[in-house]
Amino acid sequence: MSFELFMFLVTAAIALAGGVGMIVARNTVHSALFLLLNFFAIAVLFLLLHSPFLFAIQLTIYAGAIMVLFLFVVMLLGVESIEDRTKDRLAGQLWLSVVLTLILMVQAITITLLAEPAESQAQNTALLDQLADPALIGATLFTTYLLPFQITGVILLVGIVGVVVLHQRAHLYGPLSETEREFAEQYAAERTASGQPAEQAS
């Protein structure tokens, strides 16, 4: 067993464990931390795949920025574990989800096994090292992928504007509309009826 394979297996196990942990964890904060673990593992896998640049931005953007954002929102809204507090109204869906997931898994394995292995450049270390150069990525981004890159910029801008608007909505549109309040009250009433105290905003 080569070192590389050993590294792969270990990181893969960590990535899977992180994923499973995230789904299984009752506490949202725990979920977020499991996901962080997963991100780290994937970053390592990127390194194994000769992509140091991606390793870097995986760590900075995902593990850094995005996870912080998640954790921040969790903190803002209050840690709740909804599954413990309310009954699942779609409990019947669980087994179907699991079955379908398993089927998808089987399909994925089938495809992977059936697929004709194409000519692989994976052994061509020289080429791979050349590709690992961040400068090449930058050059490609600003030449071949210039238009998509610009569009991405617009998307980010739209995202920023969207976030601002959503947070400003109270100021922009005033208090809740009649319908929205009705929904809120109705939902609160439903919860009270089902024996659970209405939640309070923290």
Next chain:
Amino acid sequence: MVETSYYILLSASLFTLGILGVLVRRNAIVVFMSVELMLNAANLAFVAFARQQGNIDGQVLVFFVITVAAAEVAVGLALLVTIFRNKQTADVDAISQLHG
């Protein structure tokens, strides 16, 4: 050297886990996290194939995915916060007014 197919299988497993998370978890934040997990799985596959093909496009695409994921998380979480203000909960099942 690790076979590309190993990476693909891992990617598929992670993606499947992400789907499962979307389907079974009711906490909107965890659902989001699951989506992120799926995006990461896809990224992994991209990079693995990029290595296999020996070109740079896969890596560039991952860059885009990460960027869009960032934007998505930002908007998504903003929405979540707004919903939470209205509903006092982050339960996705609470937002079921659109039933027929």
Next chain:
Amino acid sequence: MLDLIWLIPLLPFIGFLINTLYTGRIADVHTRERTAGYVAVGAVGAAFIVALLAFVQLGQLPEEARLHQVVLWTWLATGSLNVPFGLMLDPLAGVMMLLVTGVGTLIHIYSIGYMHGDKRVARYFAYLNLFITMMLLLVMGNNLLLLFLGWEGVGLCSFLLIGYWYEKRSASGAAVKAFVVNRIGDAAILLAMMAIFFYFGTLNFFTTTVNGIEYPGFIEETSRIAGVTVGIPGQTFLIGTIISLLLLIGVTGKSAQLPLFVWLPDAMAGPTPVSALIHAATMVTAGVYLIARTHAIFTPTTLAIVTWVGALTAIIAATAAIAQWDIKRVLAYSTVSQLGFMVAAAGMGIYVAAIFHLLTHGVFKALLFLGSGSVIHGTHETQDMRRMGGLREHMPTTFWTYLIGALSLAGIVPLAGFWSKDEIIAHAWKHQGDAGYILPVFFILVLSSAMTAFYMGRQMALVFWGKQRDHHYHPHESPSVMTIPLVILAGLTVLAGALNLPGSHWLTDWLHPVMREEAAQFSIGVAVFATLLAAGSGYLGWWLYAVKFANKITVDGKDPLYHWTGDIWDSMAAAWYFDALYNSTIVPAYRRVAGFFAAVFDPQGIDGIVNGVGRLFGRASNGARTLQNGFVRTYALAFFLGVVVIIGYLITAL
């Protein structure tokens, strides 16, 4: 003149049009009534004169040329079907035509008196004229389809005239019944026509030339179906038998034979002259005419059935006639019975005798009906014979003419009825060896004829002898406009026998081109026997009711003979419950099934399925709606399911 025979049906039709479109609008009641009567009588009278002239001209032609056809236009032509609207005159059509217009004219004249004061008299005369038109088309049509037009047309007029006093529920009921029962027979004739066209390719009776093209006639080509059979495996029938049986069903409808005779007694709801014209002298004899006209395609099998139908009808109706109280119903059943004689004669293959009896019966039965009409008229619409009695003194003309008619019907020498009936009975006796059924038929016919004499004796006694049993009216003789036709008809009744006297057999000769029949043999033995029997039973009937039980007859009472016969008498009075049978089985069953269809099967069965399909879609969409439950996770699951399915498909395609 012969080319103008289309005038014969046209003239009454013009009368019909005038009376329908113009006369009804005349404001003054008296003028209207007079105009209607004159127009109608004039139209029919003119038709009679034209008919007579044409008849004479026909007689001047050599015997084999006595068939004249006038095609007016092509009536129905499509595909291989080509039916001309053509009239024809041959010896058979000629005598029928004379009977129809002659007796018709007399009855029209009589009607002027009888219908005096009726509020819708223009309509009445219009119907009568239309009837004459249709009857003439029936006898003069040169093809089966035109005959059928007349056949149904007279049925319509019969409907209209039976229902003439439609305010009476019984009258409208009888009218509808007559039409419907006739239609059953007509449906069979339709089938027969189609079969004839199928096998012969034509509906013409005889070869007809239209626009220079010669179309064959089926009567001349009966050899084409000789030996042709149809049927189910294991049982085949000659096609001739099938066609002629279908025709026979039609005959049983129109000529009131078993089992469809039930409409005729009810038809007496119409005015009495109508009963005389339509339900005794002309329309009901159309069936006999039809058999005579198409006799070429009748097979021995059918003829046997025809004979039996006629004979059984004769006896059943005769027994029914004995037990009636209504003066017209006696005559109605008597008509059915006499039609049975004619049909039986036709069945035995003596068509000339059948036609002979048809003609004489047409005359004397018209006389009897008109006489009864005179009686009814003179007794202020009384029809129940128990309320009559002793009318001999009050209505002498009616009495004497009625007596002649009754004797003729009973078959007393030398009146017309004797000669024609005797020809039938004598034939049956002489040809008893021809087939096994002839002898029983002979006895049945003799018995019927004895009964005929009996019920006529009974009727004479009840109406004209004894004392008046009901004094609510003052009997009086009818006006001369009514009695003169009676006298003329009585005269004809005396003379009509001369048509085919054993020695001269003029009618046989005259009809020879059509019937190709030998003169009937006269049997003095049978004649004496039959006459004595008729005289005896007639006297018995008269004696029982005029002498023996004269005092036992009371208004609304039972018949004296009821005492001995009991239930049998009831059965006879009800004509052996044929009508009751239909009314208690077919009619209610039909009604019930119709009700079931209308109330259950259609709205709930068929429409239920239709609406059920609609509801199914409604339910399905309701069900589909609940899938849209608003839970985003469910949508995601559905989405995921789709992904899995598509990937699965792609894998199989791999």
Next chain:
Amino acid sequence: MFPYLSLILWLPALGALALLATPREQHQTARSIALAVSLLTFVISLALPLRFNAADPSMQFVEQVAWIPQWGISYHLGLDGLSLWLVVLTTFLIPIALFATWNSIHAQVRYFQILMLLLETAMIGVFIALDTILFYLFWEFTLIPMAFMIGIWGSGNRIYAARKFFLYTFAGSVLMLMGIIGLSFLHRDATGAELTSFSLTQIMGDIRTGAFALEFGMEQLLFGLFFIAFAIKVPMWPFHTWLPDAHVQAPTAGSVILAGVLLKLGTYGLIRFNLSLFPNASEWAAPAIGILAVIGIIYGAWIAFAQTDMKKLVAYSSVSHMGFIVLGIFALNEIGITGAVLQMVNHGLSTGALFLIVGYIYERRHTREMSEFGGLWTVMPIYGGLALVMVLSSVGLPGLNGFIGEFAIMQGAFISPALGWGYVAVSVIGVVLAAVYLLRMYRETFMGEVNKPENAELKDLSGGEIGMMVALLVPIVVIGLFPTLFFAPMQASISEVAQAFRSVVAEGQ
């Protein structure tokens, strides 16, 4: 060549446009304009039989303009012996129906007239369209005005009836659209043409010459698609249940047109499409369809007997009569088909007249229950007399029109090897039953005593009403006595249709 067909087709629609310009309140103006337009259309349409060449079996007065050339769809009109009398029947009945509304439609008069004129255009279009897509457009368009007429001016349960009428017939039509499209594509593939063609004459011609031969299974399928659409429209048993509902709820004019023309679209389609395009399948299906037709004849007549509502009775009688027409069509020979076409005209005339008759009394008494009447003949002698003639025409009395059609149909069926005497033997019972139910109606309403005081003062028909009846009476008598006038122009075209079956169908012996 003067575009007669386009003129006749679009004149009513133009009239409808003109009506839009009239003030809404001026009912009388709207009525007059509509009547004038429809009468003008009728007069022009009379030129068709006069200028029709009876010897020519092909389409006449043809007009063809490319419409959607990429798909081979064109504005293609033409007339042959099959459609000639149906077009004239349509233009003839519309003025009568419009005139019948004179005193019975008081709400939204203008819209009613507009719908009626649009309906006329659509119905004529169905009869003369030679492009299958154009045919389909007109076919569907007939639904809309009729559904509105029932739904807006109907009585009682009108919404239900209108919806049922629309959905039921529409469901069938959709199948037909599939058939139309499938047919054209198969035709394109079979002939190797570059473009699809929706031209009926071309497809029909190719089928007759053998250039376009369908596989038998496919032929059966297409036959079925068209057949269901037409069978619902006819309506054949057991698809008939929309008819009584629609008729009972529809206003008188609507019923007249519904029975008079709309039902004929179905039987027309059966001949024009099913028989002409799918001769083998027609032969294959004829015995089964014959059975349905015969069931319809008996069933319709039987159930009509149990009706107490006069209009419903007449509606069910339509089921029976239309059964005869279908029977004649599937006799697959000239006698049967010409008889069926003539019977379509006959049924339009006599059933239309019967609906008018029911309408007249409904206007006066606002009820159609037979038990409410009795002795009308005494009170309204002219009405009684005319009603009797119409009833007899419907009963099939020889000398009037109904008999001619029925006889030709039954004769055709009798000599047809596809059907045979068994079918006829049962269907003649229908002739008997027709007398039973119609005379029962006549007896209940017109005969008997005047036992209801409200009936005693009823006014007899007005001049206009008599005029309408006489207008119907004239063709009824003329067809009864001179049917050859009507048979002659259709001979050539129909023998063309029957040609396909002649190899197997011997005419008589």
